[in-house]
Amino acid sequence: GKIRFEDSPPEWRGQQHNYITPLSLSLPLSITIYTHTYIYIRARTDIQILYMAHQLAQAEVYVPWSLQVWRAVMNWLTFFYQICLQIVSFTPSIAQILSYVGLRQSLLFCSSLSFKPLPVVELPLTESSTAAPLHVSVNDIRNGGGYQCLEKLTVVLDLDETLVCAYETSSLPAVVHAQAIEAGLKWFELECVSSDKECEGKPKISYVTVFERPGLHEFLKQIGEFADLILFTAGLEDYARPLVDKIDVDDRFCHRLYRPSTVSTEYREHIKDLSCLSKDLSRTVIVDNNPFSFLLQPSNGIPCVPFSAGQPHDEQLLEVILPLLKHLSLQKDIRPVLDEKFHMPEWFQMHGIPAFGSTV
Template sequence: MAELTRAEVYMPRSMQVWRALLNWLAFFLQIFAQIIRAVGQYPLLSSSSATTTETPTSTSTHRFKRLPVVDSTEIESPATVEIAAVLDSPVPAGDDSIEKLTVVLDLDETLVCAYETSSLPLTLRSQATDAGLKWFELECVSSDKEFDGKPKISYVTVFERPGLQEFLNGLSEFAELVLFTAGLEGYARPLVDRIDKENRFSLRLYRPSTICTEYREHVKDLSRLSKNLCRTVIVDNNPFSFLLQPLNGIPCIPFSAGQPHDTQLLDVLLPLLKNLSLQNDVRPFLYDKFRMPEWFQKQGIPASGWSV
């Protein structure tokens, strides 16, 4: 018995080396798994996918962050003259009061974020709930078919961006609201029914209303909504959605369930839109704040790729 014990203790050196290597490998694999979980491997339902439940697409690789104010003197912009012509153009004459502001709102990652219920970890939902984030489950009709030919039913968990209802209520007091999403109607319509029971949106537009350009799909052309772009803005977490009217766009920080204390709607967007409602022409103000035409040019989209 003592000999057996000594044989176990005094292993060949090669075996000790291999055991040490395996232990280190297991250690690094645990660290790597923790890093993956920390950054969040749970896919949001993107509004630019080809399925009803909106899985991520190539647009997610162009994640947009808050735009810095760029010094236009550092950029040789071929569109300078065109932009100046728009900003200096006279505002259409009207009555004593200016026309009501039209605010076009994106849905996914702007007002809400949505996940396939089957792939959503209970821990993420519990953490969001404990932090006060409102959520609900949604049953929507997919464009896919079951084996028997019946429409496939998808189940989605939707998280509301903090302050959503207060934001829509406050905004509806001074603006006309339009919902414009690249999501399919089978998914988006029942979702909007849940968050807008008061019918604050005067118009709802889905993926078929978007257009395809040389540079991006699912682009939202504001000229199809209003003839007066002086009083029209669009809020979207994906700036490529409004590349046809860069002077009317407000880039929004994307929202996910991991951001339960987000304050963008009430602290940033609502005051900004209230200010814009007092402007005769929103485009000079938004150009000075975001410099979107220059940003698009940095993304490789020349002035000919968007219209002003």
């Protein structure tokens, strides 16, 4: 319980007196103790400490050194009781303990939705990579003395903040636009005609400024040599279709999926369910800046760093993601590799989402 001293009359404050001062105790039983001394206990205590305080209060005369000893004992007992109570009441989890010592971020993904840049993948030169160059469309890997033909890798790519970043032209600050162009970012303006009508019955038109992620076209070209490309965006088709027409002039995407192809769950909306593409997902990988987009298949996702116009020197596509995809193209099942690298099932569980998919 807690000990509360009732307010004393103003004339008592700062004076020596022998009046009886009431001491109220917030215990399950209503108890009022009257004492002749000025003992102020300011911490939470238990019955044993209260009993000692009461015994001390009953004494008529104490020599100064004895009173000081008792006060010191009382303070130490109260201090240790507080510590024990905090330990019992607020026992931390393993993740909290790790965070206290600064290890949680290095052992697990941070609690925010932003991911650190992926490390540059340096692939060792193996016999398999020498025998089967990465630019061929069908990959062969050595397996038990023979060769096993693998199906072509399927790479699902997000659009916004993964391949491009787009801004409503009227709301884009001029200084951001100028700095991005000066830094060498490729860009174009897009006229989007919405299926929604204005109040006068005319189609609604909006103007968008689009910046391409550095290395975009070379990235698509090289991936197309060893994988099937699928665009999967949660954006509306009225906006995304003309944009993709601009960046995919060579028709490298064999399929384009828009918001109607996404699904909703009790945890998030606009989820990209990869099972609509194939029943066997051992050779299917999705690259998306929003990890919640692939929460139904966490072992198939690569969480990439979001791209914006303020990052004109971004190198993620060619220096980070492309080497990783080349490495995955040589794997019979890409999921164990991605599980070991990103630990996405554990990351989702940290955010209260159960693991829907698992490595087969």
